Structure formats: structure tokens, C-alpha cells
Amino acid sequence: MVDRYVMSIDQGTTSTRCILFDHRGRLVSVSQREHRQHFPRPGWVEHDAVEIWRNVQRIVPEALQSAGVDAGRIAAIGIANQRETTVLWDRRTGVPLGRAIVWQDTRTAPLVDALRDRPGDEFFLDRCGLPPSTYFSAPRIRWLFDHVEGLEQRARDGEVLFGTIESWLIWNLTGGIDGGLHITDPTNASRTMLVNIRTLTWDPELMDFFGVPRALLPEIRSSAESYGEARALLPGVRIAAALGDQQAALFGQTCFSPGEAKCTYGTGSFLLMNTGTDLVSSQHGLLTTVAYKIAGEPTVYALEGPMAVTGSLVQWFRDRLGLISTAPEIETLARTVEDNGGCYIVPAFSGLFAPHWRSDARGVVVGLTSYITKGHLARAVLEATAWQTREVVDAMNADSGLALRQLKVDGGMTSDNLLMQMLADVLDVPVVRPLVAETVSLGAAYAAGLAAGYWPDLEVLRRNWHRAAQWLPDMDPERRAWEYESWQRAVERSFGWVRLPEQPR
Numbered sequence: 125m126v127d128r129y130v131m132s133i134d135q136g137t138t139s140t141r142c143i144l145f146d147h148r149g150r151l152v153s154v155s156q157r158e159h160r161q162h163f164p165r166p167g168w169v170e171h172d173a174v175e176i177w178r179n180v181q182r183i184v185p186e187a188l189q190s191a192g193v194d195a196g197r198i199a200a201i202g203i204a205n206q207r208e209t210t211v212l213w214d215r216r217t218g219v220p221l222g223r224a225i226v227w228q229d230t231r232t233a234p235l236v237d238a239l240r241d242r243p244g245d246e247f248f249l250d251r252c253g254l255p256p257s258t259y260f261s262a263p264r265i266r267w268l269f270d271h272v273e274g275l276e277q278r279a280r281d282g283e284v285l286f287g288t289i290e291s292w293l294i295w296n297l298t299g300g301i302d303g304g305l306h307i308t309d310p311t312n313a314s315r316t317m318l319v320n321i322r323t324l325t326w327d328p329e330l331m332d333f334f335g336v337p338r339a340l341l342p343e344i345r346s347s348a349e350s351y352g353e354a355r356a357l358l359p360g361v362r363i364a365a366a367l368g369d370q371q372a373a374l375f376g377q378t379c380f381s382p383g384e385a386k387c388t389y390g391t392g393s394f395l396l397m398n399t400g401t402d403l404v405s406s407q408h409g410l411l412t413t414v415a416y417k418i419a420g421e422p423t424v425y426a427l428e429g430p431m432a433v434t435g436s437l438v439q440w441f442r443d444r445l446g447l448i449s450t451a452p453e454i455e456t457l458a459r460t461v462e463d464n465g466g467c468y469i470v471p472a473f474s475g476l477f478a479p480h481w482r483s484d485a486r487g488v489v490v491g492l493t494s495y496i497t498k499g500h501l502a503r504a505v506l507e508a509t510a511w512q513t514r515e516v517v518d519a520m521n522a523d524s525g526l527a528l529r530q531l532k533v534d535g536g537m538t539s540d541n542l543l544m545q546m547l548a549d550v551l552d553v554p555v556v557r558p559l560v561a562e563t564v565s566l567g568a569a570y571a572a573g574l575a576a577g578y579w580p581d582l583e584v585l586r587r588n589w590h591r592a593a594q595w596l597p598d599m600d601p602e603r604r605a606w607e608y609e610s611w612q613r614a615v616e617r618s619f620g621w622v623r624l625p626e627q628p629r
Contacts, residue, residue, distance in 0.1 A: 128199045129191065130573040131358075132565040133180060135205045135289050136369060137226065137391065140179045142187040143565045144198075147578070149588035151562060155186035162223060167230040167474070170223035173211045176289065177296050184357045195358045200350075201297075202365035202572030204372035204564045205289040207315050210264040212275070212340075213292070215285050218301045221275065224289070225264045230474060232263035233483060239263070243333075249405065251330055253314070253321035253412030255481055259430070261288065262317035262334045269335060282339040288312045290366040291342045297363060299355045307351060308342040310414040310423065311371040319344070321412060322403060324423060347371070348571040349419035365571035367416060369564045370394040373534055374426065375416055376567030377558060378589045380582050383526035387513060388563070389537035392477075393434040395516045396426045399524055408519035409479025419575065427523055429478035429516030433471035433487075434509040435537050440473075441505050447498050455542045457502040465500035466491040468614040469508050476618065479519040486621035490614045509537065510546040511611040517551055530554040534563040541595075549599035550608065559590040 129144040129152055139159065144152040157179040162170040188194060208227035213220045225231070239248070239256035248256055256263070265286060269276035278284050285306055287295065295304035313319045313326075318336060320327040326341055345351060351363045367375060370388060374396045377386040382400035387393055398415055401422045406412055415426035435451075442448045448457060470476075472485035489504075517528055530553050537543060538557050548555040560566055573579045 128197050128578070129193065130569040130576075130578055131184075131187070131198050131201045131361075132569040132572070133184070133201065133203045133293065134369070134372075134562075134565040134568060135176060135180070135203070135293060136564070137206045137228070140176060140183060141565060142180070142183040143562060143569070144187055144191050144193075145566060145569045149560060149566060149570070149585070151560065153187050153190035155183035155190060157183055165231075167233070169226040169229040171209065171226055173213070173220045173224045173289070173292055177293065180293060181357060195361055198358060198361045199578045200362050200364040200572040200576035201354065201358065202367070202568035202570070203290045203293055203363070204367050204369045204568035205293070205312065207288060207312060207368035207370065208259055208261050209289055210261045210268075210286070211289065211292045212265070212268060212284055212286050215283055216301065218296070221272065221284065222268075225268075227259060229264070230258045232258045232267050235263050235267060237483070248317060248330075251321070251327050252317050252319055253403070253405065254317050256317075257481065258483070259477070260315055260317045262330070262336065265336055265340075266334045276335065279340045280337045284340055285342070286340045287342055288315070294351065294363060294366065297354045297356050297358075298352050302355075305352050306342045307345050309345055309347040309366040310417045311347055311368040312366065313344045314414040315368065321414075324414070324417070346419040347416045348575040350575055362576060363572075364575035365568055367568055367571055370396055370428065371413075371415055371426070372565075372567035372571070373563045374398065374567065375570055376560075376563035376565070377532045377534065378582070378586045379532065380586065383524070383529065384532075385520070385528055386532040386534065386563070389434055389509065389533060389535035391434070391436045393431040393509065393513070393535070393537075395429045395431070395513060395520070397520045397524060397526070397528070399425050399427055399526070401425070404524055406519070406523045408522050409481060410516070410519050410523055411478065416571065418571075427520050429519060431509070431512045431516065432475070432477045433473050434512065435535075436473075437469070437471040437505050437508060438537075440471075441502070447501065452539070454502050454505060455540045457499055458506055458542055460499040461497065461503055464504045464507055465496050466493065467496050467500050467504045468611055469501070469504040470614050470618045471508050472618045476615070478516055480615070482619055484620050484622055485618040488614065488618045490617055491610075506540065506543045506546060509543060510550045511608065513547060514550045514608060528553055530556055533557050534561060544593070544595045545598070548595040548597045550604060552597045552599075552604065554597070555595045556591050557593045559592040
């Protein structure tokens with residue numbers, strides 16, 4: 125019997141990867157290419173969608189060649205993608221109408237502030253489960269309509285298509301201007317502020333509020349189902365899954381039961397807890413989102429707590445302060461001291477995400493004395509990620525009524541053993557890291573393989589998951605409580621530092 129594989133295309137914020145996985149969920153081959161980051165103005169972040177598609181065209185053949193297989197050995201393709209990043213393109217020519225506006229972009233801040241005043245958070249929370257934020261896609265569409273002459277009318281005339289990155293890639297893979305499929309999945313659609321979180325359909329009130337015509341929007345399909353066959357790159361191979369990257373990581377970590385949670389630690393960090401088929405409306409500053417939807421089965425929901433600055437704080441410590449020369453050195457430097465010396469760093473470089481959602485916050489360093497060394501600062505940098513995680517976990521426990529029993533972790537920062545121990549200590553639960561580190565790519569592959577019958581059920585996927593490392597809590601409860609209270613006081617001091625100016629046209 126000839127071995128077959130599942131292919132994952134993981135389109136991330138800084139690069140795109142193509143990975144082949146076998147029946148046991150093991151990585152067979154990988155190819156990766158970075159794409160340029162464009163910063164045309166302060167707070168603006170853009171990507172070239174054409175460059176991203178061209179990178180996919182390069183890495184898919186490279187991954188096949190590395191594995192020594194052809195397209196006929198691929199059972200299915202799954203796609204994971206950076207979420208909320210907004211692409212508009214011409215239906216007739218396939219050319220993007222400008223660069224994609226990335227999820228980190230804050231140009232819509234004045235519009236979002238106005239939304240919080242009128243009609244207010246509840247209008248949106250009741251319908252889409254999301255508070256107004258620069259994070260999501262609908263304000264970006266509205267901004268483009270307001271700033272690109274004639275674009276809104278062209279959209280109403282059906283000449284323009286919108287998508288997050290998975291929609292753009294699927295459209296190109298399935299034929300582009302020659303009959304390409306214009307589709308998305310619920311995990312991505314639920315991040316636009318345009319979808320009714322209960323029905324998973326485009327919401328007329330939200331579309332009317334933002335002035336977004338239905339003709340612009342893709343069809344919403346399940347996260348795991350056979351969408352159709354590729355016509356470019358892999359002719360005849362079925363595309364069978366699409367998941368936003370963080371939901372893909374949840375799936376790859378096999379968090380299939382209510383109360384199971386994972387956190388991906390990268391530039392920013394994203395903690396998701398499976399809440400099952402119950403839609404939990406957060407009262408504590410979290411996002412209600414779709415975890416995944418397998419075709420023919422009920423929707424599974426999640427609570428999410430995004431943290432904007434975690435790994436990028438280490439990069440700042442390295443590149444801006446010059447106190448270390450490589451990111452791994454921060455662990456060594458932090459181990460030169462026993463504690464933080466009373467110093468806390470709140471990395472609100474562009475405001476705070478969950479659970480505070482304060483765009484007026486800015487970073488602060490508090491508790492400085494002449495005793496503080498760069499070792500204490502290094503420790504405070506790592507502790508900032510741990511305490512931000514604690515805030516999100518407390519909010520999740522309060523919202524869900526489910527006490528977190530362990531936290532599965534993945535992402536680049538999990539190589540820092542001191543940080544992992546800090547997490548276990550401040551959360552007071554075990555922290556576990558899986559054997560397969562590429563959980564985003566693996567999750568997309570799992571969903572596609574499930575839809576294609578490559579794997580029969582979720583239980584088989586669970587058996588593929590293996591623990592590589594575990595950290596157990598080892599902190600005095602009184603010290604934990606005292607330090608958490610100190611962290612919360614530091615966070616309060618970050619509030620109200622800026623008033624957002626109106627962005628230039």
C-alpha cells in the first residue's frame with residue numbers, strides 16, 4: 125500500500141509554511157518562506173497578498189520534493205491562516221485593491237472609539253460576540269470604503285471580493301478568475317464583526333451598520349468539509365479544511381472537550397478554551413468565538429483571550445534596549461536573580477488586549493529602585509507574559525464556570541523553561557508541551573484529514589498527541605497572591621496614558 129499524506133498550508137503573520145503529515149501526525153517535510161512587512165505610517169501594518177500567493181506557489185512543490193512524493197499522494201489540503209487580515213480584490217482580474225491590512229493594524233482606532241460611544245459594546249456583543257476593536261475586519265472594510273474613491277460602489281455592483289487570507293488562497297487554488305471558490309469558514313468569519321455568532325450567517329443588521337454589501341462577502345462553509353478540488357499547484361487534490369491559526373492550534377492540541385485549553389506563545393499570545401456547544405457570552409473581557417465546525421456536527425465554541433505583546437517584549441528587550449544579543453539569552457539572564465526585585469513591566473505598547481481592552485494604555489515599568497539590575501528586568505519581562513496569562517485564565521474560569529486543570533502550550537516561547545515554570549507557578553496548574561511543536565499546521569491537517577476520511581474520528585487524533593515536557597506548580601500561595609496583586613496595581617498605572625489622535629486621511 126502506497127503511503128499518503130495530508131498537506132497543511134499555514135499562512136502566518138511573518139511567513140507561510142507548507143508541511144506534510146503522516147497517519148501518526150508526524151511531520152514528513154516542510155518548506156517555508158517569509159514575506160515582507162510594510163509599515164507605511166505609524167500604526168499601519170500591511171502585507172502584499174500577491175507575494176503571499178507566490179510564496180505558496182513556491183513552497184508547495186518544495187515540500188513535495190523534500191518528501192519525494194507527487195500530488196497524487198496527497199489525501200487532502202488544510203489551510204490555517206493569520207486571522208482578521210483583510211484582503212479586497214477585483215473579481216474580474218484577480219488583482220488585490222491595495223495591500224492587505226493586517227490584524228495588528230490600528231488605523232481604524234478613531235472609528236472604533238466612535239463605535240464604543242454609539243451604538244456601544246452591547247450592540248456588537250449581542251450579535252457577533254466581539255467588542256469594537258481595531259483587531260477585527262469590518263472596521264477595516266469601512267475604512268477602505270471611506271478612503272478609496274469608488275470602492276464602495278464597486279463592491280455594491282459585485283465587482284469586488286473580500287476575504288481573510290484563507291479565502292484569498294482558496295480562491296486562487298481553485299481557479300481564481302476562472303471559477304475560483306469564494307468561501308470562508310466559521311472560525312474566520314466569526315472574527316469579522318459581521319457574522320451572527322449563533323446562526324453563523326452574515327448578519328443583516330451588522331452588514332447594514334458597516335455598509336458592507338452581501339455581494340462582497342464569501343460563502344460560509346464548515347471548518348472541516350470537502351470544499352472542492354484544487355486546479356492550481358495540486359490539480360485534483362481536494363481542499364478539505366480552513367481554520368484561523370489559533371483555532372487550528374486548539375484543534376492540533378486535541379482540545380476537543382469543554383474546559384480544555386491551549387495557549388500559543390509567539391509575538392503575541394492567544395489562549396483559547398473549548399466551551400463545547402455552549403455559546404458563552406463573556407462578562408470578563410474575553411472574546412466569544414467559534415472553535416471549529418465539522419460538517420454535519422454542531423458548532424463548537426471557545427472563549428479567547430488574546431495578549432498583544434509577549435514574545436515581542438523579548439524582542440524589544442533585545443533589539444531596542446540591547447541588554448541581550450539573542451532571545452534565548454533572556455532565560456540565562458533572568459536566572460541570575462531569585463526574583464524580580466519588586467519590578468514589573470506592563471507591555472502595553474499599543475494598548476492592552478484581553479481582558480482589559482484599553483487602547484489608551486501604554487507600557488510602564490514600575491517598582492524601580494537602585495537595587496534593580498538587568499537580571500531583574502529580564503525576569504520582569506518573562507513574568508509579564510505569565511501574569512497576562514493569569515489574568516486571562518481567571519477571566520475564563522469566571523465566564524465558563526469551568527476550572528482550568530492544565531494548560532497545553534505551543535509556540536516559540538515554550539523553549540524557555542523558566543517561563544514555562546513561571547506559568548505553572550502563577551496559574552497553579554500543570555503546563556504541558558506536546559511532542560509535535562507545529563500545532564497550527566497540524567490542526568489544519570487534522571481537520572482536512574478528518575473531512576477526507578484519512579483519520580476516522582477525533583479519538584484517533586487524541587491518541588496521536590504525546591507530551592514532550594511538563595512543568596508543575598511550585599510557588600507558595602501567599603507569595604503568588606501578593607505578586608499577582610502587585611501586577612494588577614502595575615497594570616492600573618498603564619491606563620489613560622494617551623488620547624488617540626484622529627488618523628490622517
